[in-house]
Amino acid sequence: MQHQHVIGATGTGKSTFLANQAVQAFEEGACCVVIDPHGDLALDILRAVNPGDLGKVYFLDPVRVRFSLNPLELPAECHSREIAVERMIGEITEFFRKFYGRQYWGPSLNRIFQEGLRALYEKDDAPTLGDLYDLVSGRIRHEEFEKELKKLPRGRTDAVLNKLAPFVRNRFLSRILCSKPASVRIEELMKPGSLVIFRLSRGEISEAVSSLLGSAIITQTWLHAISRESRFLVILFIDELQIFSHLETLCSILSEGRKYAISLVAAHQHLKQLPEKLLNDLLGNAGMRVVFRVSGEDARTLARALGNEDISERLISLSDGRAVVWIRGSFREVERIVEISTLPLIYRNPFSEHATDRMRKLFEIPEREEEFADPEIYELLHILLEKSMSMSEIFEKYRKILPGVKASYVSALVERVERLGFVKRNVVKQRRGRPKIVVELSEKAVELLDLRHTSRRAGGELHSKLAKICAERLRKDGCAVIFPPQAGREEQPDMIAYKRSPDGWEEIAVEIETRADHPEQVMRNYKKNIRKGRKVIFVVPDERIAERVRKILGDRDYTVEVTEYF
Numbered sequence: 001m002q003h004q005h006v007i008g009a010t011g012t013g014k015s016t017f018l019a020n021q022a023v024q025a026f027e028e029g030a031c032c033v034v035i036d037p038h039g040d041l042a043l044d045i046l047r048a049v050n051p052g053d054l055g056k057v058y059f060l061d062p063v064r065v066r067f068s069l070n071p072l073e074l075p076a077e078c079h080s081r082e083i084a085v086e087r088m089i090g091e092i093t094e095f096f097r098k099f100y101g102r103q104y105w106g107p108s109l110n111r112i113f114q115e116g117l118r119a120l121y122e123k124d125d126a127p128t129l130g131d132l133y134d135l136v137s138g139r140i141r142h143e144e145f146e147k148e149l150k151k152l153p154r155g156r157t158d159a160v161l162n163k164l165a166p167f168v169r170n171r172f173l174s175r176i177l178c179s180k181p182a183s184v185r186i187e188e189l190m191k192p193g194s195l196v197i198f199r200l201s202r203g204e205i206s207e208a209v210s211s212l213l214g215s216a217i218i219t220q221t222w223l224h225a226i227s228r229e230s231r232f233l234v235i236l237f238i239d240e241l242q243i244f245s246h247l248e249t250l251c252s253i254l255s256e257g258r259k260y261a262i263s264l265v266a267a268h269q270h271l272k273q274l275p276e277k278l279l280n281d282l283l284g285n286a287g288m289r290v291v292f293r294v295s296g297e298d299a300r301t302l303a304r305a306l307g308n309e310d311i312s313e314r315l316i317s318l319s320d321g322r323a324v325v326w327i328r329g330s331f332r333e334v335e336r337i338v339e340i341s342t343l344p345l346i347y348r349n350p351f352s353e354h355a356t357d358r359m360r361k362l363f364e365i366p367e368r369e370e371e372f373a374d375p376e377i378y379e380l381l382h383i384l385l386e387k388s389m390s391m392s393e394i395f396e397k398y399r400k401i402l403p404g405v406k407a408s409y410v411s412a413l414v415e416r417v418e419r420l421g422f423v424k425r426n427v428v429k430q431r432r433g434r435p436k437i438v439v440e441l442s443e444k445a446v447e448l449l450d451l452r453h454t455s456r457r458a459g460g461e462l463h464s465k466l467a468k469i470c471a472e473r474l475r476k477d478g479c480a481v482i483f484p485p486q487a488g489r490e491e492q493p494d495m496i497a498y499k500r501s502p503d504g505w506e507e508i509a510v511e512i513e514t515r516a517d518h519p520e521q522v523m524r525n526y527k528k529n530i531r532k533g534r535k536v537i538f539v540v541p542d543e544r545i546a547e548r549v550r551k552i553l554g555d556r557d558y559t560v561e562v563t564e565y566f
């Protein structure tokens with residue numbers, strides 16, 4: 001199949017055209033991989049598939065299914081490992097460079113990034129961004145790399161760490177990107193007749209993550225396509241192509257794809273969105289161009305590319321759903337230009353939770369302790385502590401905390417927290433008007449927030465009194481306070497308070513010491529929290545105990561609070 005270039009203003013029907021093409025190609029037995037950074041296309045395709053074919057569909061949405069995909073993982077079978085490694089390194093570096101802006105990404109950053117990754121790939125086919133963070137910060141030792149670092153100006157490593165931090169320190173992201181082993185491997189989904197849909201909604205997971213995951217999928221699809229033995233047809237559908245325009249792989253697919261039986265169907269809005277190299281490859285290599293309504297300048301350029309300058313006027317005035325299609329000539333056929341009406345999409349199955357459930361069974365990874373410790377979750381619970389709220393009330397609250405936040409972000413968060421079982425939705429009858437759906441805390445949340453103030457430990461009543469007073473004070477201060485369950489592998493503090501600060505989250509661990517008569521225990525409580533980057537507060541009942549704590553810990557970094565409890 002020829003590559004297809006789809007272009008046109010927003011709302012003219014590009015995504016719908018892509019959806020119809022994907023469903024048809026899937027029905028004809030091609031392996032289709034769809035990347036949708038918007039979100040609607042993915043759901044549309046899923047609804048348009050024949051119910052009987054749903055078993056061959058993989059529908060992956062990080063908001064709905066807790067999967068993981070490592071953008072740095074090499075395919076199991078590589079044509080040439082060396083080339084694959086260099087491609088991986090090149091693409092991920094370009095992603096970061098584009099994401100942070102070229103002016104903030106100098107040569108030493110580039111060098112640390114690339115050398116670091118090369119060092120990791122020496123021993124590992126699937127290093128993660130987390131590994132890179134650990135290597136640069138010195139937690140993973142590597143002699144050669146350390147020598148490299150010494151040659152560079154000081155402070156450069158910090159710059160790299162700062163740039164990696166948002167991806168490896170955020171629990172939601174590190175779960176997706178850095179879990180080992182990853183639960184989704186593209187090559188395992190690429191089978192004849194399978195339809196792999198990635199819903200990477202920018203509004204819900206951010207443009208950066210959408211772009212990072214999409215880029216990884218494109219690169220891995222390509223690397224697998226060129227290394228596989230069986231050459232069945234693979235078609236890669238990419239909507240909003242400009243988000244991935246930094247990828248050299250796109251140029252490779254366009255120029256060499258036919259050799260490896262992989263085709264690209266890509267859509268975007270206007271020509272200026274793409275860098276020159278990619279645009280030229282697209283104009284030169286697409287065997288089919290589908291032009292919906294475009295602006296004057298693009299119309300002239302495209303008319304020239306179609307070899308028919310008279311058509312430019314037509315391209316400006318096409319109505320929604322209509323397109324001018326150019327098909328390249330071949331030995332058997334002459335070049336053609338036709339104007340078409342595209343078809344609306346026909347839904348053949350209601351979007352069923354079915355597909356998502358199946359994906360959960362196949363790809364979900366176990367919840368990790370760290371994921372539970374996601375402050376975003378607790379902030380929502382803190383908000384709902386005041387009262388149960390409708391979605392729009394929650395949204396209003398968030399707009400005060402995070403001006404400019406999108407509604408889809410908030411609803412994705414609520415959905416995630418609901419899936420973890422911390423909130424539930426309830427229908428509440430109103431005195432007047434229609435019943436209202438409110439989000440409220442679940443039993444599990446009540447327990448986590450310790451609203452009943454059960455005493456959890458030996459030390460009993462006093463412990464529990466101090467905890468209650470301290471939690472109330474921190475909550476008044478705007479902190480989201482939880483009493484982490486002591487079920488996991490690691491020992492947890494008595495209480496954790498999360499507070500938003502301009503550069504992320506501040507985590508405060510509260511340790512309640514009613515007696516402090518085991519110095520090694522106090523020291524352990526201090527260290528385990530400091531290691532996690534938390535501030536530590538020791539809450540004690542009187543000055544005598546406070547003195548004991550100070551004697552054990554000396555002038556380390558902590559606070560002791562004597563709490564009146566009568």
Ligand SMILES: Nc1ncnc2c1ncn2[C@@H]1O[C@H](COP(=O)(O)OP(=O)(O)O)[C@@H](O)[C@H]1O
Pocket residue numbers: 008009010011012013014015016017321341342343344345
């Ligand atoms: N051929 C068509 N007939 C009827 N409605 C269509 C057709 N193509 C698209 N639409 C509708 O027009 C709207 C915009 O289409 P979409 O494919 O999302 O455009 P784009 O991706 O270019 O922004 C959608 O609501 C879609 O359902």
Ligand SMILES: [Mg+2]
Pocket residue numbers: 011014015016038239
């Ligand atoms: Mg679209």
